[in-house]
Each structure stands twice: as C-alpha cells, then as structure tokens.
Amino acid sequence: MNIFKRISSLILSKLNELKQKNIINTSAANFIVGPPSNRAHGDIYTNVAMVLAKHEKQNPSKIAEVLAKEFELFDEIAKVEIAGPGFINMYLKIEVWHEVLKQINKLKTEFGTLNIGNNQAINVEFVSANPTGPLHIGHARGAVFGDVLANLLKKVGYKVTKEYYINDAGAQVDTLVRSVYLRYKEALGEKVSIEEGLYPGEYLKSIGEGLAKKYGKELLEKQDNQVIREYTLSSILELIKKHMNLLGVNHDVFTSEYELQKSGKIEESIKLLSDKGLVYEGYLGKPKGKESKNWTYRKEMLFRSTEFGDDVDRALKKEDGSWTYFASDIAYHFDKISRGFYNMIVELGSDHGGYVKRLKAVVSALSDNQAKIEVKLHNIVNFFENGKPVKMSKRSGNFLTVRDVVEEVGRDITRFIMLTRKNDMVLDFDFVKVKKQSKDNPIFYVQYAHARAHSLMRNAPKELPSADPSLLKTGGELFLIKTIAKWPDVVEIAVKLCEPHRITFYLLEVAEAFHALWGYGKSDLNMRFILKDNPDLTAARMFLVQALAHVIASGLSVFNIEPLEEMS
Structure with missing residues (x-):
C-alpha cells in the first residue's frame, strides 16, 4: 500500500461527493499528496485547496477549512491542520504506519514495485560515445544514469530496451582509420610520425598490431580502407563493451549510424517529412556564438523545426550536398519509431543541450505527435585525490578511462557515487573519500x-x-x-x-x-x-x-x- 496514493484516492472520492452535493463545482484536479519537507508539519500534506481555489474562484483558506473537516472523517486520519495560504497537513493514526510495516514484510523486496508502465515498450539510449577510443570516465556518469534509469523503468512495469547508437559515420572515423593505418605500418617495422589532427592514443598500437598479424603486408599493397575501418571499429567497440561491462552496464541493441545511412533510412525519413510539408528550401541567419570563417549565406534544405517549438529551422544538407548530422538523427529516430518505440529517453552530455528542442521537434513531426522523447543531460565529473584535482591517468596517458576508475575504487562505489548529484549538476569524485x-x-x-x-x-x-x-x-x-x-x-x-x-x-x-x-x-x-x-x-x-x-x-x-x- 502506497499510503500517499491511498489518501489521494480518498481525497478524490471526497471531491466527487462534494460536487454531487453542489458544495464545489470541480470534482478532480491535479493536486499533490505527499510527505512534507518538514516532519513538524504532519505526515502528509496536500495543496488540493489551493488548486481548487483557481477553479472555484474562492479564497483557498476557506476551501481548506471545508475540506479539513471532511478529511478528519477519514479512518486513517488522526488530526488535520491548515497552514499558510491553504495547505492542508494531516497526521495519520499510528495504526496506519503499523499496517504499512506489515505490508513491507509481506512483500519484502517487492515493496516499491509498481505497474505504471503497463508493459509499454520504452527505448533508453545512453552512452553512445564516438567509437574512436576507450570510454573516458566522463562517459561513466551517463552510462550509470541510463542503466539505473532503465532498471527503475523495469521496476514500474515498462518493457525496456537499452540502446547504444554507434556514431561510426563521418570525418572522425575517417581520421581514426588514417591513424590506425599508421600504427599498422609501424607494427610492420616502418618508422612513422603521427601527424597533427590524427589520434595519437597508445590504444591504437594494439589494433595496428592485430591488423599486421592478420593481414601481413597485404593492406600496404591494397590500401583497403574498408577492411581497416571494419577491423578498427569492431576492435574499439569490443573495448567499449568490456569497459561498460566492468561498470555493470550492458546494452540490448547497438545501432550503427553507418549502416543506417547505407539502408536509405535518411532519404526515407526526409521524404516522409517532405510529404507532410515540413521540408523546404530556404535561408538561415548566421549562427550565434562562435565566429565561423566558412559560413556563407546560402539557400539550403531545411526542416520546419520551429513549428514544433524549436528556436530555428534546421539544415538537412551541407554545402557539399552531403547530409548533416541532424539528418542522420532524423533517420535514427524514424528507425526507432518504425521499431515500435513511441516512448523514448535519450541521455546526452551537457554540451549537447542544443539538441533537446530539435530532437523533440523531429520525433513529434515523424509520429504526428504520437511519440514522446525525453532528453536528459548529464554534467561533467571532477576527479580529486585528497582534494587535489586528478587530470592524468597513469595507464592511459592523457585521460582517465572507465577501467582506471573502476579498478581504483570498485564497480559499486563508482555506480553509486555517479548518482549522488542530480544529473545536470557538476559532480565531484574524490578517490580517497569514496574509499573511506x-x-x-x-x-x-x-x-x-x-x-x-x-x-x-x-x-x-x-x-x-x-x-x-x-x-x-x-x-x-x-x-x-x-x-x-x-x-x-x-x-x-x-x-x-x-x-x-x-x-x-x-x-x-x-x-x-x-x-x-x-x-x-x-x-x-x-x-x-x-x-x-x-x-x-x-x-x-x-x-x-x-x-x-x-x-x-x-x-x-x-x-x-x-x-x-x-x-x-
């Protein structure tokens, strides 16, 4: 028994009764019933009188007086008080709490398991880091957030799918392939220098060595970037999965941006929006913020994102005619909806705040407002040791990996600490304190x-x-x-x-x-x-x-x- 639900139900029944007696005109309202922040204010408080006052056009204190007398008649209530502008504080009879205690020991760990979801499918996408290297510890916060949220959703009756979107298309992957090719040549005995702009990570050495062992000098002659690409991405994705496994995180589905583009999903989703009159040729103003030397005022293909609450319409094609990253996002969420997900949650780093409105807009557009998406942002994690900032990893060279932290303090501590602050707040993590x-x-x-x-x-x-x-x-x-x-x-x-x-x-x-x-x-x-x-x-x-x-x-x-x- 959720005692707050029980009292809420009794209040709702009483409102219906009072409406039938023409004492009030409104029988139901979105009122709050919950524990007060100060226990001196009773066991349960409700703002129902204040909510009703707006509909009844009366003083909330007068409505509270009427309701308080009615609530005192509930079997569960020992005393009722009116506070402030119309809050109603209730004290429950001691027997009520004893009954709750009996129920907890009857249900055991199932106490708190609810059925809000009614077995509805819900997609939770989280981490989705670029597959260009090991997971750095900043990704751990999003990974834990998404995983624990998925567990919570299961606990209340949703059918949850945990998904990872592999950003394996675009310039960063081309750069990665060139970087690995150098490591491959190095593994074959050639002396190489890592050019500026390439990935210098030591973790790429083992991938280059793996290619040399598997293909010998064959790739020097053929220069088959596709083979290098597939081998590299597969190797890094396996590394990412191992790191997430150390953290206790496992995804149900991995979706490739590259494969999504090859499947024609971008063209299909853009046509769907175009048929709805939501794609047009037009002009965008100069982007706010950083100066861009490459920006030019030009006609481009745009999505009418502003019709769904976004600040500006969004470009779908780059100047060279290739699709924008947002176009891939459209295809990806079109794919989710096509798979039957009308409830979606996406976890992103706080630097992706600009994506919130556009993602909500495109999901509404693609589904005729039938699908819903919640975008949650996580802020950065600052690491300390005895109060001093930790910036370097002893093993990784230039950043802390998930493995570094889990091996230092343990999986359980890492998971729990990552949720000791609200997701959009900066989190401080002190290696010494969390082991005490x-x-x-x-x-x-x-x-x-x-x-x-x-x-x-x-x-x-x-x-x-x-x-x-x-x-x-x-x-x-x-x-x-x-x-x-x-x-x-x-x-x-x-x-x-x-x-x-x-x-x-x-x-x-x-x-x-x-x-x-x-x-x-x-x-x-x-x-x-x-x-x-x-x-x-x-x-x-x-x-x-x-x-x-x-x-x-x-x-x-x-x-x-x-x-x-x-x-x-």
Missing part, C-alpha cells in the same frame, strides 16, 4: 545500515514471540517506519521525472534514520533493539529491522548492487 569506511563514502553508509540490520537479526534470540508492531511507539521508531514507507512514492517520482539520483538520496535518508535510532541505545538501554528482559518489544523491533533491510535491498537492486549482510 565512513559517512564520506555514501555506499558504505548505506551498506553498513543493511549489514547492521542483518547483524541485529543474527544476534537476536532465536525463539521470539510473534511480532506485534503496535508496540513500536517511540519517535525514532515511528520516524523510521514513515521513512521506509515512502519507498513506493520515491520510486514513482524518480521514474516520472527521470531522476534516478532520488533513489541515492532516499537510501541515504533511510540509512541515517536507522543509524540514528540504533545510536539512541548507547545512552538509553531501553532503546536498544535487543532487550533480554522484553522479548515482545525485541520481536517488534526485529520486525522493523527486517522491513528496513527489505527496503534497502530493494533500493540497491536498482543500482545492480548486491546488499551486504556482513562487512569486514
């Missing part, structure tokens, strides 16, 4: 709560009476129950807003409430979880500890992190 066994290490703090719970259950007497949750009455006990009861609500909000960092914050909140309750036993022996002279209260407190462990385990499962029952 202290509150400075968030995953340790959460795992320690889970391990401490299991330690209490192991050390409790084997023979205890049946648990009676009604014995749990202290402020600390009730606060912990109320905190773990929020889990389904936290899951739902995190999914609706596509903000998996909310799970991190919540688990830390749960851990803090539990550690605080455990700490009370240091100064007050009666507050200890295990009381030799009181088996009934011990059983009740073990019942609470068990529920806490289920909620933490459920939360960690979203991260694909195994909850620890013991810690060294």
